[in-house]
Each structure stands twice: as C-alpha cells, then as structure tokens.
C-alpha cells in the first residue's frame with residue numbers, strides 16, 4: 002500500500018505552502034483521476050510523488066518503507082514512471098527500440114550508448130507492445146506515430162522497465178477524442194489486469210468515465226476524494 006501522510010510543499014515565492022497537509026492512500030489496481038482548477042497543485046503533487054521535488058514535510062510510505070530515505074528513493078526510480086504530455090522518445094529510433102532502451106534514469110549506461118538488447122528483453126518488449134495494440138507500429142520510427150500511439154509507446158516503455166505505478170501529467174492533452182479514449186482505456190485495462198496503479202491529471206468527464214477514483218484539489222488541499230461514482234454538484238462546487 003502507498004501512503005502519503007501530510008505532504009507539505011512550499012515554493013520560494015509564496016509565504017504559505019502550496020500543497021498543504023495532503024494525505025491519501027493508494028492500492029494496487031487503482032486508477033485515480035487527479036482534477037482541480039488551474040494552479041490548484043496537481044502538477045506539483047505529481048512531481049512530489051515522483052520525487053522530482055523536495056518534500057517540505059510529511060511522510061511517504063510504500064508497504065511500510067519510508068521512501069524519502071535513500072533506499073526508498075531507488076525504489077521510486079525503479080518502480081514509478083512519470084508520463085509526460087509529450088513523452089520524451091527518440092523520434093529517429095523505432096518504437097521497439099524506444100521501448101527497449103528506455104529513459105536514462107531506468108537504463109544502464111552501456112545500453113544507452115550501444116543500444117544493445119538481450120533476446121529475452123526483445124521478446125518481452127514485443128509482448129508488451131502487442132498487448133497495447135501497437136504490434137504493427139513496432140518497427141516504425143516514433144517520429145511517424147500519432148500522439149496517442151506515442152503515449153502508448155511511452156506506457157509500454159514504462160511497463161517493460163518494471164513500472165508498478167504510473168504518474169501521468171495531462172497524458173491526453175492535445176489528443177483527438179478517440180486517441181485519448183484509447184490511451185485511457187489502455188491504462189484502465191492495465192490497472193485491472195496487471196494491478197498497475199495510475200494517477201493521471203485528466204479532465205473531469207474522462208476521469209468519471211475511466212477512473213476508479215477521483216481526487217480533487219482546491220488551493221493545494223484535497224477537496225474531494227470519491228471512489229466508484231461521479232461527483233455530485235456539491236462536490237464539483239468545491240473545486
């Protein structure tokens with residue numbers, strides 16, 4: 002179980018914390034839609050969870066292990082993936098190669114330099130690419146793929162490199178509705194079938210359709226936390 006306990010995040014320009022006493026727990030298999038108005042702290046929260054930002058207070062526990070300590074940080078780097086709006090893929094490499102070689106934080110240096118892979122890694126990557134419905138795109142250069150296909154290649158890369166949790170900051174922004182639904186359906190299936198945990202910043206209507214749970218931020222605090230249903234008018238008005 003993942004436990005965020007009274008997370009506080011300050012920024013230099015603001016006298017008061019931007020994230021205030023954020024507490025929640027996540028279980029494997031949950032797909033959480035993170036919603037809230039502009040400036041409510043969604044991106045900052047994801048950055049803190051990815052340990053890309055220093056925590057100014059609070060505890061972060063995974064299965065009882067304090068991940069803010071040195072050993073725990075390695076666990077986050079190994080098991081948590083950060084999916085960006087425009088995934089960082091090498092456009093001149095094939096989709097398969099991008100999945101295999103991974104990002105610098107996950108991949109040994111020798112593999113980054115040589116691009117060499119082991120045959121069992123190759124088979125594993127092809128299985129994952131097929132599972133995400135992109136087998137026919139595996140040998141295409143990623144520069145030739147659509148936004149939604151790139152997003153799914155980034156998901157495949159995260160999974161191949163051992164991600165158990167995916168943090169996704171506006172993963173469907175700028176995608177056409179069909180591609181956006183395909184990306185979110187892919188993530189939802191992975192949560193159900195592979196017990197992946199996902200937190201994604203997405204619009205409310207998509208969160209209500211695809212997520213098992215909705216976490217709403219307002220002014221850097223959790224204003225709404227509902228599981229398995231749509232938000233009421235009252236809950237929407239708190240955001």
Ligand SMILES: Nc1ncnc2c1ncn2[C@@H]1O[C@H](COP(=O)(O)OP(=O)(O)OP(=O)(O)O)[C@@H](O)[C@H]1O
Pocket residue numbers: 012013014019037038039040041042043044045046
């Ligand atoms: N690196 C930073 N330096 C200074 N202020 C920051 C930084 N990152 C975030 N902030 C501030 O913290 C607050 C929360 O920002 P954040 O980007 O998390 O909001 P958001 O909910 O993701 O907004 P949006 O939906 O517009 O992307 C904002 O007031 C923002 O200006």
